[in-house]
Amino acid sequence: MDLHLKGKTAVVTGATRGIGLAIAETFAEEGANVAICARNADQVAETVKALEAKGVKAWGQVVDIAEGGALKAFVEGAAEALGGIDVLVSNASALVQGNSEEAWKAMYDIDMMGAVRSFEAARPFMEAAAQRSGDAAFIITSSVSSVETDSPNSYGAIKAALIHYAKGVARENAPKKIRCNVVSPGTVFFEGGVWANVKAGMPGFFEQTIKRNPTGRMATPQEVAAATVFLASPRSAFTTGINMLVDGAISRRANF
Template identity: 75%
Template sequence: MDLQLKGKTAVVTGGTRGIGRSIAECFADEGANVAICARNTEQIAETVKALEGRGVTAWGAVVDIADGPALQAFIREAGEKLGGIDVLVSNASALVQGNAEPDWQAMFDIDMLGAIRTWEAAKPYLEAAAARRGDAAFIIISSVSAVNSDNPSAYGAMKAALIHFAKGVARQNAAGRIRCNVVSPGTVFFDGGAWDKVKTNMPGFFDQMIKRNPTGRMATPEEIAAATVFLASPRSTFTTGINMIVDGAITQRVNY
């Protein structure tokens, strides 16, 4: 299926590893030009080279997501360098699970304010793209932790707040043909990722999590990316305000 993304532009925060890297690569495979940001200079350079090797224009910059002015400057520079923004993906996360005040602050600064600030900076570009092409998209990567709670968790609470925020953005901007959706992955395994570390350091818990999923495995970043890029594409022009759970049925709740 042609996702009608060729020649469009996508910006992905946290785009050098795991889910973010796979999303950036998936956009490039569909012919979209891509801008990424992350914290590691070498990883950015390697990722940009890999994306360019897929035949698209790519650009990246070192950004601390918690630095609001720097983050918004990156979004604006991406829009200028790539000639606009058709799709914005807020993927970066602090990835802290605790209940201590620094955990809450980190999740608020990076996950919540990161999404809000990227949206505010990208909005003029998305509005222009929607007016020109009839569709633009803002995708937020959340987590199934938003719907499950065993203990107080900054991670789950902030991921839930992102879903609420996205619904408001979707309704407010639907008439302008800017769509806003959330993708909430379940457990995702990749080398060097969180679950890889759990497998090494807590093998019993890792096995328990594998058994909890009816599929008997964890997702790959590529599987999350495929769902994300389809949702961001013009093939999904009437889909806005949803939380797409991509979890292999590990959650038991009915979503309606």
């Protein structure tokens, strides 16, 4: 299926490993030019080179998402380097759990404000893109943890707040043809990732988690990326304001 992304520009935060990297690669494979950011300069340079090898334009920068000014400069730089912004994916996460003040601050600064600030910076470019082509998209990576909890947890609570925020963005910007959707992965396995570390350090808990999922496995980053890129594409032009669970039915919640 042609997703009608060829020649468009996608900006992806936190895109040098795992889900973010898979999202950036999938956009490039669909013919979209891609801008990325992360905190490791070598990984940014390596990722940009790999994306360019797919035959598209790519641009990257080292950014600490918690620094609002730096994030704004990255988004504006991406638009200048690649000629606008059709799609923004807020994927960067602090990836911290717990109820400590430090955990709450990290999740708020990076996950919540990273999404808010990146969209505000991208908004004028996305408005221009939507006016030109009839569609622009803002996608936020949340988590299945947003709908399940056993104790106070900064990670799940902030991921839930992102879903609420996205619905507001979707409704406010629908008249301007800017869509906003959320993708909420369940457990995702890749080497060097959280669940790879759990498998190595707590094999019993890892196996228990596998058994909780009716599919009997965890997702790959590519499976989450495929859902993300489809939602971001003009093929999904009438889909906005949703939270798409990509969790293999590990959650018990029925969404209505």
